[in-house]
Amino acid sequence: MADGPILYTCAGSRGLRATWAAEEAGTDIELKLLPFPPRYQAPEYLELNPLGTVPMLVDGAVTMTESCAIAHYLAVKGSDPSLVVTPDEVDFGAYLDFTYHADATITFPQTVFMRFALFEKDKGWSEAGEAYARWFWKRLVKLERRLETREFLCADRFTVADICCGYALILAAKAGLDEGVPQSLKDYRDRLVAREGYRRAVDRESAGPSAI
Incomplete structure (x- = not known):
């Protein structure tokens, strides 16, 4: 398994949020592209994610399946802090x-x-x-x-x-x-x-x- 985050997704799906955030933040991810819908076209994926949904992020012991949460996570892990608004900011x-x-x-x-x-x-x-x-x-x-x-x-x-x-x-x-x-x-x-x-x-x- 790769040392960094692995993103399982389908092209153009909600996982694009995560791929985009990684690119903007400079976060290195391994991209695993699946056929759509993966629960039917790639049934082996259900062993990793019983929901059969995309995206799914695996980063060591961390597993995430919500696209907006993954985008936030990858932005925080990246080199551009401006992508995230912190608690000390008004917004x-x-x-x-x-x-x-x-x-x-x-x-x-x-x-x-x-x-x-x-x-x-x-x-x-x-x-x-x-x-x-x-x-x-x-x-x-x-x-x-x-x-x-x-x-x-x-x-x-x-x-x-x-x-x-x-x-x-x-x-x-x-x-x-x-x-x-x-x-x-x-x-x-x-x-x-x-x-x-x-x-x-x-x-x-x-x-x-x-x-x-």
């Missing part, structure tokens, strides 16, 4: 809030939409998919208002919170959910994907089959 609470908001509030309706409208669209659940699309768009209001007067979400700089929330906006474009995304958030997304760290992360994951 520490906002940093935690937006980092967790990314998956719990924004990405959740996206994944349900994708199930109904993309992965299982032959089952006739299009109306349910449309309902979750509208739910996702309504839940963007907090991001939209936060970014009315700032370039990034917290502490006047790019942080893991931007990686985590930014991924949801990147996924929206890939999943056909851009119709209800405000232009201001599309502009924010453009700023994020122009970063060298993001491009390196995408390049690293390009060797694996896409999750969408």
